[in-house]
Amino acid sequence: MANPAHLQALPITPLRHPWRWVGIAVIALLIATVGHSLVTNERFEWNVVFEYLFSKPILSGLAMTIALTAAAMVIGLALGVILAAMRVSQSQIFRSTSSAYIWFFRGTPILVQLVFWYNLGYLYPEFSIGLPFAEPWFSTNINDIITPLTAALLGLSLNEGAYLAEIVRAGILAVPPGQAEAASSLGMTRFQAFRKIVLPQAMRIIIPPTGNETIGMLKTTSMVSVIALADLMYAAQSIYSRTFQTIPLLICASIWYLLLTSLLSFGQGFIERHFGRGDQGASARRSPFRFVRTTSEIAS
Structure with missing residues (x-):
């Protein structure tokens, strides 16, 4: 048997990672090269970037992008919950209807859907409400309803609802069936058991991919510029189409997109931590201050 005192006297040599330092040196060299290019290349025209960064058209487009993202996600999430509930329903008609909806909206490009809704007046010049084969109770020109804003909301929210339906369905299926059975034994209806x-x-499972979808939606809103909705991208395009300063205006828009996605990512971490309170390990991993906490623990 080995002598414990002899083992304690053995020197402890940490494992060396020479290639790790090579990788760090390469990354540092790349960062320095890119940084030097950004500072010294006058064609970036940083003075133009900061001139328009807080200009009225850009800020107005930014407000439209934020509002459009929020509205599309709220409508899409409500639609996704309904479609997911239909998808796991015992009714074959509900399941088939939900599956057909998801199949169609996930199978066609979002750009095609936006342009289609914007040109809906070509197929249906009038919008009417009433019973079939009878005089309508209400009728109006479809172009008075399908404005660029409503076309963008329809295209984005209906498409997002199909993706969120699958996310919600995955979260529902991850809940043990015994939970619904226990709720039923307490006298709850299927709807009450589902909601409560x-x-x-x-x-807990729905939040992370939904946060990613929100960030994706923020960037997808840039496509509404094709239907002349004055979002952030459209504002940048309208300026550089007059001034021919394409790169600075694209950089200006990119800065705002990066800032917003960073804020959304930070907020997502707090929401994940809130819904993951029952899982202490997951809560610690999702905490936005995990790095600060870990550093303080190492220092102590």
Whole structure:
């Protein structure tokens, strides 16, 4: 048997990672090269970037982008919950209807959907409400309803609803069936069990991909510029089409997109931590201050 005192006297040599230092040196060299190019290349025209960064057209387009993202996600999430509930329903008609909706909207490009909704007046010049084969109760020109804003909301929210439906469905299926059975034994209806028992537990799984979808939606809103909706991208395009300063205006728009996605990512971390309170390990991993906390622990 080995002598414990002899083992304690052995020197402890940490494992060396020479290639790690090579990788760090390469990354540092690349960062320095890119930084030097950004500072010294006059064609970036940073003075133009900061001139328009807080200009009125850009800020107006930024407000439209934020509002459009929020509205599309709220509508898409509500639609996604309904479609997911239909998808896991015992009714074959509900399941088939939900599956057909998801198949169609996930199978066609979002750009095609936006242009289609914008040109809906070509197929249906008038919008009417009433019973079939009878005089309509209400009728109006479809172009008075399908403005660029409503076309953008329809295209973005209906498309997003199909993706969120699958995310919500995955969260619902991750909840053990015994939870719904226990709720039923307490006298709850299927709807009450879904709303009060199943859905709150599924949120832990639903939140992370929904946060990613929100960030993706923020960037997808740039496509509404094709239907002349004055979002952030359209504002940048309208300026550089007059001034021919394309690169500075694209950089200006990119700065705002990066800032917004960073804020959304930070907020996503707080929401994930809130819904993951029952999982202490997951809560610590999702905490935005994990790096600060870990550093203080190492220092102590």
